[in-house]
Amino acid sequence: MPDEEDDDGGLHRVEFHFQEGFTGQSFEILVAGKLRASVTARTRFQTGLAHIEPVMLRDGEEVIIRQKDTGAQRKVHLHPGRPFVTLTLVNGALKIDALDQTPGYL
């Protein structure tokens, strides 16, 4: 389960949910300064979801989301017990939230 701790001391699974507003933008997820994942996001209107990217993180690691075409980057504030990070693109700006339960899509 996403919020379960791994045996390997402090390793957590965090899900990045790219939701509304994406029309093919590419993003990089940088963990502790290193590229961990590349995501191209295009929102599927019928679910309001573009992509879910799971990432394993250690306590205290810094996570940065960088938009490749603009170079804009945002630090993600991670909360213990809120391993579901939602990202939406509103008027060109990323809006980032963290939830304790998996977002549902219909």
Place this chain on the structure above:
Amino acid sequence: MEQNEGRTRAPIEHAQSPAAIPEAEHPDYLAGRMSDADDASGPVDTRGFTPVPDGPLPDPLPGPFPLPVPEPRLPLPGPFPGPIVPLPAFCMAVSGRYRHVQPTLSTPLPTPIPGPARPVPVTPFNLLRITVRVDVDRFFPQNRISIEVSRIFPASSAHAIAEVTSDKCTAMNRRTVTANIVYRDGNAALIPGTTVTFTARRTTGLGYGAYELTLSGGGITPRKYMLAFQSRYFDSVEFEVDRVDNAGTIVTAYDTGSHPTRPATLPAETLSLASIFQRAGFDVSMSPNTTVIPTSGAGANGTWSDTEMHNAMVTYWSRFANKPQWALWVLYAARHDQGQSLGGVMFDDIGPNHRQGTALFTDSFIQNAPPGDANPAAWRNRMQFWTAVHEMGHAFNLAHSWQKALGTPQGAPGDPWIPLANEPEARSFMNYPYNVSGGQAAFFGDFAFRFSDDELVFMRHAPRRFVQMGNSNWFENHGFEAPDPLRHSGNWRLSVRPNRAENSYRFLEPVTMEMKLENTSGSPVLVEADLLADGRHVTVFVQREGGALRQWRPMITRCHEPHADRLESGAAIYGAQMISTSTDGWLIDEPGFYKVQVAIDMGAEIVVSNVLRLYVAPPVSAEEGAVAADYFTEDVARVMAFAGAPQLSSAEDVLRRVVKTCATNPAALHAEVALTNPQLRDFKVLEDGKGGKGLVIRAQAAKVDQAAKAQVAALLKEPQKAADTVGHIPYFAQLRTVAEMMEADGNEKGALDLMKRTVEVMKQRKILASVIDNAERRIKRRG
């Protein structure tokens, strides 16, 4: 359980199955409209009162009204006879779908005497298919009238939506609804004007008997269209519910009273998938072909990808077809590849026809009732039912409530069909319950199990291709598309062709088209054998390229007792028509390219032919050019069409000139036949009587011998050329007429000889063996 062609069939278990509240007792149902004599505004609650157009009559009959009757106005009736207080008028519900129908026309009378026939009225062809959707009462009225028009030829279509500005009930079942057009799509000229008026009125019975649509405003002469009531619903749709064998017990109905979090006003009833969409305006049928699908369809991992679901739809859905249709497949499966976070999806944005399939996942977050919920089982049932309707809503091309204004970018596919505002707080099937302020409890505490008004307007009134499954791509509501093709049953094939190798004609040459109607239904049918020949059933459209479209009406129609003949499957009937001249003059009178298409109203459908392109050459001589001005006249057209009209002597002079000066032109042959044809029999003409006697009938004596010689010369001197220009059917018919006239005139040998020569030409022309057989039999009988 039975096995059938690899499909496992088993009844789908339903959690509940009692019925919804009867509509007449439902608080959301508006059964009609009431007014008193001097105030006809405002809908009146008439629950429990009245049925539908063409439905059962109210029992007891209207009056005394079980309704709040408006207070009579002063002066109050006193001890003296006072003003009579009028009883309130009641008008039954009119919402539903209507179709334009043609008023019945009288049939043309037979011409009393052989001789110059007059143009007789022909059945006007119903070129326009008009569907009207009236939405002013029944469930969740949206006060709209929408109109859908498709023209058969040249194919074009239009759609308009009008907002109701007034709805009056002026007497019992006499109702007038007026609306202003606010939205248009397609060819605006097909729906002229700015104002739409719909009237429904009582005729002989108690219910409505006559419906009419009027288009007016914007400076147009008002146009009226007679309507016939078709359905209380706006469209019909079929749902098929299939489930995967590990999906568990599925919920396709919900008891609205079962969970305590609900509006106080929400009637307790059991709603089904069908009843939700019926109230949205659709005539829902549930497919009996419910299938239990083996889990193996999901592939090795046991969860479903969109592609696997699409494949399952193609395999298991009894109605699957790669084409637009009002039909939808609903799959209940356990889990999607995405995992528990996907509760359901309209997965079908794959392939050429989107929005035909939706799925719901029973092993997903929609099973997770909130901790401490008062009735977790009812919550789960409600959420599963709600999700199924939500996904089905996507198949009707509905976006989520918070996506209504979304465009990608403005003007591109993906824009809303009309400018819409987001409705993030909407209590609609298309919103996420847990995303509104206050969360799911706030949502369901105020949810009436319906779509929003904007959604209902879209589903009921938007151009149908936007809504119909398998039509416009998912989320694409805009952008011009070709008009919907006519629906063809495939029972008939109609073709139009010249009876010669090339579609080119000489200047002045009358153009004759052969028509063939083939029974392609696969079984014998009854059909009027003279359908193509009598000139009364066929409509021909002629358009010179670059010119206006004109409709051919025959100058001559043949009347006969209607009789139906058996036509075997694969067999055909034939007819020929000279289409150069119509009742309003010449249709083909200039050099250039023309397009010709034939249509025939078979009652159940309009069958249209191929489009034939033909070429008319420019004049090849100064004489051809010079005679044109006198030749292309109405009088000459009549002489040609009637094969002679001696009273039109100046027209006959023109034809004599053609025979003399344009001898190599096939028009000369037609002219010769037309000029001499009247002399084959005694011919009556109306003439001015001398000495103030008015019109008198004068008979011209037949000159059969002389006329027959001229006809035979014209028709048989160069038979190939003559048959080419006259057309097989009229050519051989004329030869037969000449022979019969010779025989009647006592020239039996001449007649027999002509018959034999005719058969020779028939054989050279390789015409139908049955026709040759008949001709040879006629010869044998004579000896």
